Amino acid sequence: MFRHGNKPSRSWSGTGGFRVPVLFTVLILVLVALILLFRHDGDKPSSSVGSVKQKWSSFESLVQFNPTVEFRNGTDVIWQIPDSPKAVLFVAHGCGGRAINFWDKSPKCPNCVGLPEERLIVLHALARKFAVLTISSVGKCWSFGEERMIVKEIIKWWVDKYKLEKLPVFALGASSGGHFVSMLATDMSFSSITVMIAEGLFDHMDITRGYPPTLFVHMPKDESRRQRIDANLRMLKDEGIDVAEIKCMEFPLSPNFLADRIPGLDNTVSMKLFDLFWDKGFIDKNGYMKADGRAIHLKAALRESKIVLPDMHLFHHIQEELNLAFAYHEMTSLQSKQIFDWFEAHMS
Numbered sequence: 088m089f090r091h092g093n094k095p096s097r098s099w100s101g102t103g104g105f106r107v108p109v110l111f112t113v114l115i116l117v118l119v120a121l122i123l124l125f126r127h128d129g130d131k132p133s134s135s136v137g138s139v140k141q142k143w144s145s146f147e148s149l150v151q152f153n154p155t156v157e158f159r160n161g162t163d164v165i166w167q168i169p170d171s172p173k174a175v176l177f178v179a180h181g182c183g184g185r186a187i188n189f190w191d192k193s194p195k196c197p198n199c200v201g202l203p204e205e206r207l208i209v210l211h212a213l214a215r216k217f218a219v220l221t222i223s224s225v226g227k228c229w230s231f232g233e234e235r236m237i238v239k240e241i242i243k244w245w246v247d248k249y250k251l252e253k254l255p256v257f258a259l260g261a262s263s264g265g266h267f268v269s270m271l272a273t274d275m276s277f278s279s280i281t282v283m284i285a286e287g288l289f290d291h292m293d294i295t296r297g298y299p300p301t302l303f304v305h306m307p308k309d310e311s312r313r314q315r316i317d318a319n320l321r322m323l324k325d326e327g328i329d330v331a332e333i334k335c336m337e338f339p340l341s342p343n344f345l346a347d348r349i350p351g352l353d354n355t356v357s358m359k360l361f362d363l364f365w366d367k368g369f370i371d372k373n374g375y376m377k378a379d380g381r382a383i384h385l386k387a388a389l390r391e392s393k394i395v396l397p398d399m400h401l402f403h404h405i406q407e408e409l410n411l412a413f414a415y416h417e418m419t420s421l422q423s424k425q426i427f428d429w430f431e432a433h434m435s
């Protein structure tokens with residue numbers, strides 16, 4: 088740039104009198120930037136892609152739950168279609184999950200549970216104009232035989248009924264649901280799939296060039312799974328399939344974290360729980376979970392403490408968030424932006 092002439096140097100010497108204040112300003116700006124960066128780092132999960140933790144209510148002004156519930160082919164089917172949908176998303180829960188976990192309890196769905204991560208995934212999807220379809224597995228986990236045909240039929244029936252057949256269809260499955268989605272992708276045509284905290288059942292299928300672009304969202308703390316995902320990533324890439332991965336890392340709890348993530352749990356209870364976790368040694372001095380949320384004796388600790396949850400069902404919501412903070416085998420909505428960006432990059 089400076090070779091273009093000596094004008095820059097001339098203007099430098101011309102403004103020589105301002106050099107010190109300019110340098111000073113630059114220094115201050117750099118300092119401010121560094122402070123901001125440092126502060127920002129403090130309240131971000133240390134995920135490689137990062138994502139500011141979203142409040143449970145952050146979609147309130149954009150989109151509300153208004154699901155339709157139907158019992159079909161022996162299972163619960165729950166969906167919502169936003170105005171002018173641009174895509175379809177089928178979501179498959181993990182073992183022990185149900186379609187009701189993805190939607191808040193409401194007059195339209197009195198049995199709905201609205202687990203914190205599940206509900207935020209759906210709200211993200213609806214806000215981005217994805218029509219969302221959730222189906223319960225018949226057993227505790229998904230099975231990989233006839234159930235694939237049943238789900239394929241339900242998706243087709245629903246897409247036809249609501250005249251969504253021109254839209255690209257996506258699927259996201261977690262754990263057992265991730266395995267299920269990885270196989271379903273050989274039965275029907277998806278524009279892209281997300282396989283969450285699962286390596287997929289690629290050993291059990293023939294991958295052809297028609298296999299959809301696949302995004303793995305996983306928690307590398309689960310080391311053996313990480314290795315299997317690495318192998319599948321390489322295999323799919325070698326077959327010419329578009330693949331990517333998002334690694335979800337642990338992050339520290341804060342006193343407000345549970346109130347921020349769980350509808351119906353206020354700041355006072357959230358802070359009391361945080362203190363309890365500290366007293367019980369569940370978290371270290373930086374707020375990181377020391378052990379898996381399933382391994383700690385949360386229920387007993389709660390019973391001993393005098394903390395009254397507004398609703399005992401919130402126990403599962405709390406446990407989900409603790410597992411998420413520990414970054415071990417749990418459904419996550421923290422990477423929703425990256426997931427939906429990936430979907431939107433594969434709309435055809």
Ligand SMILES: *[C@@H]1O[C@H](CO)[C@@H](O)[C@H](O)[C@H]1NC(C)=O
Pocket residue numbers: 159160236237240
């Ligand atoms: C699912 O239910 C529909 C309507 O009741 C029925 O026509 C269809 O055969 C069923 N599919 C399976 C696989 O049972």
